[in-house]
Amino acid sequence: LAPWAGGAPRLVAARGGERVGAAGVDEWLYADLEFPGGVTGTANCHMAYDTWQMSCRVVGTRGEATAVNFVQPHLDDRVVVRTAAGERTEELGRRSSYTFQLEAFAAHLRHGAPLALDAEDALTTMRLIDECYQAAGFPARPRTVLPATG
Numbered sequence: 001l002a003p004w005a006g007g008a009p010r011l012v013a014a015r016g017g018e019r020v021g022a023a024g025v026d027e028w029l030y031a032d033l034e035f036p037g038g039v040t041g042t043a044n045c046h047m048a049y050d051t052w053q054m055s056c057r058v059v060g061t062r063g064e065a066t067a068v069n070f071v072q073p074h075l076d077d078r079v080v081v082r083t084a085a086g087e088r089t090e091e092l093g094r095r096s097s098y099t100f101q102l103e104a105f106a107a108h109l110r111h112g113a114p115l116a117l118d119a120e121d122a123l124t125t126m127r128l129i130d131e132c133y134q135a136a137g138f139p140a141r142p143r144t145v146l147p148a149t150g
Helices: 097-111 119-135
Strands: 010-018 026-034 040-046 056-060 063-067 078-083 086-091
Touching: 010 119, 026 119
Parallel strands: none
Antiparallel strands: 010 026, 026 040, 056 063, 063 078, 078 086
């Protein structure tokens, strides 16, 4: 959401818990975020459910949109849009998110098309995850140093 919210979010607070009987294994984490443009957000992750529910809900001044399963659109591609005028459901196509990623990468290699996300975005995301873990009281995760290539 950073491109539409003024930049990468800042962590406001996080809380989390470990899996019972499995020290060091994070089971759930809730994070409160704030974007540079003043928009706020929450991320709620829980890994102990029988089913996967990976939705994304965006609420604005004129309504809201929910991507029912943004991680696995090949299983459920619905986006539900709610406004004062009512509710509508859009289906975006049941292709795997990996297909979209592969097509974007191929277009980048073949035609120089820009990538939606780059290495800096990945680093920014990992820094935010590290900040969430620390704020939730989890120990620092081990670091791996890759050997230099020559």
